[in-house]
Amino acid sequence: MSAPVLECDRVTRLFRVKRGLFETPATLRAVDDVSFSVQEGEVLAIVGESGCGKTTLARMLLGLLPPSGGSIRFAGRPMRQVGRSEIAARVQPVFQDPYSSLNPRKTLGQIVGLPLAVHRIGGEPERRSRVAEILELVGLPAHLVHAYPNQLSGGQRQRVAIARALAIQPRIVVFDEPTSALDVSVQAQILNLLLELRQSLNLTYVFISHDLAVVEHIADRVAVMYLGRLVELGGTAAIFDSPRHPYTETLLRSILTPDPSLGLPPGPFGGDFPDPLDPPPGCRFHPRCPSAMEACRAVPPAAVTDTAGRVECHLYNGESHGR
Amino acid sequence: MTGGLFADEFRVDAPTPREVMRRRARRHLGFLTGTGFVLAVVLLAVFAPWVSPSDPFAQNLDARLLDPIWGKGGSWDHPLGTDSLGRDYLTRILFGARISLLIGFGAAVISGVVGSTVGIVGGYFGGRVDAVVMYLINVKLALPGILIALSLVSVFGGSLIALIAILGFLFWDRFAVVTRSVTQQVRGQEFVAAAEAVGASHTRIVVQEILPNVMSHIIVIASLEMAIAILVEAVLSFLGLGIQPPTPSWGLLISEGRSFMFFKPWLIALPGLALFFLVIAINLMGDGIRDITVPEGRGR
Numbered sequence: 001m002s003a004p005v006l007e008c009d010r011v012t013r014l015f016r017v018k019r020g021l022f023e024t025p026a027t028l029r030a031v032d033d034v035s036f037s038v039q040e041g042e043v044l045a046i047v048g049e050s051g052c053g054k055t056t057l058a059r060m061l062l063g064l065l066p067p068s069g070g071s072i073r074f075a076g077r078p079m080r081q082v083g084r085s086e087i088a089a090r091v092q093p094v095f096q097d098p099y100s101s102l103n104p105r106k107t108l109g110q111i112v113g114l115p116l117a118v119h120r121i122g123g124e125p126e127r128r129s130r131v132a133e134i135l136e137l138v139g140l141p142a143h144l145v146h147a148y149p150n151q152l153s154g155g156q157r158q159r160v161a162i163a164r165a166l167a168i169q170p171r172i173v174v175f176d177e178p179t180s181a182l183d184v185s186v187q188a189q190i191l192n193l194l195l196e197l198r199q200s201l202n203l204t205y206v207f208i209s210h211d212l213a214v215v216e217h218i219a220d221r222v223a224v225m226y227l228g229r230l231v232e233l234g235g236t237a238a239i240f241d242s243p244r245h246p247y248t249e250t251l252l253r254s255i256l257t258p259d260p261s262l263g264l265p266p267g268p269f270g271g272d273f274p275d276p277l278d279p280p281p282g283c284r285f286h287p288r289c290p291s292a293m294e295a296c297r298a299v300p301p302a303a304v305t306d307t308a309g310r311v312e313c314h315l316y317n318g319e320s321h322g323r
Numbered sequence: 324m325t326g327g328l329f330a331d332e333f334r335v336d337a338p339t340p341r342e343v344m345r346r347r348a349r350r351h352l353g354f355l356t357g358t359g360f361v362l363a364v365v366l367l368a369v370f371a372p373w374v375s376p377s378d379p380f381a382q383n384l385d386a387r388l389l390d391p392i393w394g395k396g397g398s399w400d401h402p403l404g405t406d407s408l409g410r411d412y413l414t415r416i417l418f419g420a421r422i423s424l425l426i427g428f429g430a431a432v433i434s435g436v437v438g439s440t441v442g443i444v445g446g447y448f449g450g451r452v453d454a455v456v457m458y459l460i461n462v463k464l465a466l467p468g469i470l471i472a473l474s475l476v477s478v479f480g481g482s483l484i485a486l487i488a489i490l491g492f493l494f495w496d497r498f499a500v501v502t503r504s505v506t507q508q509v510r511g512q513e514f515v516a517a518a519e520a521v522g523a524s525h526t527r528i529v530v531q532e533i534l535p536n537v538m539s540h541i542i543v544i545a546s547l548e549m550a551i552a553i554l555v556e557a558v559l560s561f562l563g564l565g566i567q568p569p570t571p572s573w574g575l576l577i578s579e580g581r582s583f584m585f586f587k588p589w590l591i592a593l594p595g596l597a598l599f600f601l602v603i604a605i606n607l608m609g610d611g612i613r614d615i616t617v618p619e620g621r622g623r
Contacts, residue, residue, distance in 0.1 A: 059516075062520045063520070064516060064519055064520060084522050085522035087522070088520060088521050088522030089522075091520075092520060092521070093516070093517060093520045095513040095516065095517065096513070097513060100512045100513045100514065101512075101513035101514050101516075101517055102514055103514040103532055103535070103536070104340065104536070105340070105535035105536055106531075106535070111514075114518060114521060114523065114531075115521045118518075118521050118522055118523045118524075118527065119521075119522065147339070148339050148340055150337060150339075150340060151337040151338070151339065152337075161517070164517065164521075168521070
């Protein structure tokens with residue numbers, strides 16, 4: 001096994017949230033003590049409900065937001081020692097909303113050429129041919145360099161966003177829900193494009209999504225987040241076939257089946273999503289957990305790491321391993 | 324990936340943003356009227372020495388206070404009559420347009436540069452920088468503009484340059500307020516995060532990503548401020564604190580005509596109307612630009 005291209009070691013991000021003029025600001029633990037590593041060439045999916053800290057984690061991986069604690073390492077080197085432009089050359093983002101991720105006042109040529117201009121790669125003619133090349137690579141004809149984003153459809157725009165991310169040939173691409181703003185038919189095209197690009201360019205993906213069907217299709221490993229904690233991490237097949245954390249189990253049960261006669265899935269969770277500013281003590285999932293025990297209400301579960309992956313749940317702590 | 328399957332998908336039919344604007348402009352009556360009038364005034368002002376019938380300073384005491392062409396004894400020698408020193412009134416008004424436009428344009432440019440810089444910096448960097456910017460804006464909003472202008476003009480005198488500078492540094496607050504909030508809005512968009520993730524410098528992000536999206540707002544406010552500066556200049560000149568005689572300025576012409584108000588009302592009415600129509604035309608143009616540059620889907 002080669003060295004991980006990207007490592008998160010106990011990464012934490014806090015936000016101070018002002019509530020009122022005279023109230024003390026609250027602390028939001030958006031990402032709490034998250035550790036994982038990404039191997040060269042793999043697709044790691046990060047899943048979870050809205051507000052679980054996925055996007056904050058993505059912004060930290062991109063170097064847009066410094067972690068409050070812990071460290072992020074690129075091929076063994078701490079991010080803090082890696083310069084801004086070197087981070088950019090290693091890891092690039094593709095965002096969720098292709099309508100807000102492309103500057104409406106710039107042509108596609110300018111948008112895709114921006115990374116080349118920032119990194120001073122090549123002269124004007126070289127850049128132009130490189131931009132045309134990348135557009136072809138993502139399945140867009142080169143004559144679109146003079147088009148503006150408003151002239152394109154959502155799927156085409158997302159291809160442009162992918163082209164921009166690939167322009168400086170990063171090793172890692174962080175996708176923040178890249179298909180959730182697209183029509184289902186277009187989603188499949190984009191996903192296939194992503195898989196093809198990964199093959200041909202030997203890319204590593206961090207794929208953030210709440211769409212489990214998409215994740216099952218594309219990911220090698222899956223990390224499940226709940227309220228800022230990484231509750232389970234494992235191979236895609238293992239996670240989908242035999243989820244261990246009760247949260248993962250419930251999350252998987254909430255997928256709609258293609259067969260309409262089966263009706264809607266059972267009501268997924270007991271209770272509401274808790275207030276992230278005031279998370280429950282002990283295991284953060286215990287108020288909604290079907291198999292909560294006494295310990296869950298008081299003691300935060302320690303992570304259990306074994307051959308199948310990593311899980312943070314009292315069910316797997318110590319002797320009660322088999323359930 | 325490419326080829327037959329997507330052949331239709333890549334035909335780009337939608338117009339470019341520029342085409343959309345051009346199309347909207349052609350249908351916008353207010354914009355066309357306002358811009359047409361402003362352009363005409365600009366041309367007349369620029370070519371004033373060639374189009375005006377005589378010299379704006381040439382006095383002819385034998386031909387004082389002649390009526391315009393439609394009045395008693397009007398003649399084509401002086402289509403709009405003469406003033407109390409026998410100077411051709413049409414010429415005076417044409418040359419007055421130069422002063423008004425210079426001051427309006429100069430003040431709008433200075434206040435636009437100052438205000439937009441302050442606003443964009445505050446909106447982009449946020450936090451403490453923004454707190455300082457908000458403080459500056461609030462201080463400026465609390466100052467009585469015209470009174471400050473009056474006192475500054477009485478200190479520094481009423482030269483053209485001084486007036487432009489004073490008015491320019493007095494009217495930047497509206498630029499700052501608007502550009503600040505628009506910048507905050509644009510900053511939250513994902514294309515700014517994408518540029519950051521690419522490693523672009525703050526300067527590049529502000530100039531290439533933010534500014535093009537704030538520019539239409541700046542132009543709209545600039546047109547409003549231009550109209551206001553023209554009016555304030557007229558007020559100052561009317562009060563004797565602005566442009567000094569014998570330079571022709573519309574405010575000064577009105578002031579000079581005041582003593583003959585009841586006998587020769589056109590001495591006041593003509594420069595007043597010129598001022599009125601120019602300001603209306605500039606505002607029509609500004610409103611038009613706002614309508615034309617709204618993003619897709621909003622307004623028609």
